[in-house]
Amino acid sequence: MSAPIRVLVCDDQVLIRTGLTTIIDAQPDLEVVGECGDGQSAVELGGELHPDVVVMDVRMPVLDGIEATRLLAGAGVPHPVKVLVVTTFNLDEYVYEALRAGASGFLLKDAPPSQLLNGIRTVATGAALLDPEVTRQLVGRYAARIRPTDGEAPDTPLTPRELEVLRLIADGQSNSEIAASLVISQETVKTFVSRILTKLDLRDRVQAVVYAYRHGLVA
Structure with a gap:
């Protein structure tokens, strides 16, 4: 069997973070290797734990998810980490900025668990999560x-x-x-x-x- 996909979960709301972690850890091919509540911790843990995918909230204290994404996955980063952004707003400007910062895709927080899990697996392969029509709407x-x-x-x-x-x-x-x-x-x-x-x-x-x-x- 291949090694499970290593996931870092970053969200400042404890209940949401715990829920995401529980859903992800229940899958045999996924493993939560760390969790945190702000962008600065995400950057630090990303460097220490070397996750395959970071599930990243956007609005967080200390350092927001956009800047954290730029530091983890942006241009010039020696060992970029794949980032899946989660947000409460569809086609939000913050999501657009996160994609420019280097994120590989986004999901809404109210998406069903199956979409979250598929999103993590998709991003881990190096593919973009957004389908063409959503991409066009978002960037357009x-x-x-x-x-x-x-x-x-x-x-x-x-x-x-x-x-x-x-x-x-x-x-x-x-x-x-x-x-x-x-x-x-x-x-x-x-x-x-x-x-x-x-x-x-x-x-x-x-x-x-x-x-x-x-x-x-x-x-």
């Missing part, structure tokens, strides 16, 4: 804040075809939809997506969408 809502003001497209290492695929990702299209749009196979789309993430040093599709909006690659 704040696109005006991150589009470049000069209107100029940046220099990019991507080929014209890769740029085309990136724009379709940012438009909320799934791999199958991109394949149909470009009349290519899904395997070819997966190859393009992998190349895009590698060339731009991005972790997942969520960051790819943010990149596309931030650099003015989509309307």
Whole structure:
């Protein structure tokens, strides 16, 4: 058997934190290796315990979940940790900022346990938790804040075809939809997506969408 996914739970509300820990620890493939009630403790425990996934609240004392996420999973972090953000607000600005900080996805606190568990497993594999439509809604809502003001497209290492695929990702299209749009196979789309993430040093599709909006690659 493979080793269980190691999870750090961070939430300032004791009842919620205890509930999350109980749900996660009941799964044979998941293990809670630590828990804490503020972002600073999350950063410290993340460095000590090396969890596979941090389940992170947003609004917390000492250090909020956004800054904690940036310190655990942001650009330039030597050994980034995958972060799954939980929030009480759907498509909240705080969630958007957390995704920009390096989080791999988000869930609502009132989501059923099965979604939480699936989310942890999904993020642990290196995939983004958000489906394309949710990604489009989330980033599109704040696109005006991150589009470049000069209107100029940046220099990019991507080929014209890769740029085309990136724009379709940012438009909320799934791999199958991109394949149909470009009349290519899904395997070819997966190859393009992998190349895009590698060339731009991005972790997942969520960051790819943010990149596309931030650099003015989509309307």
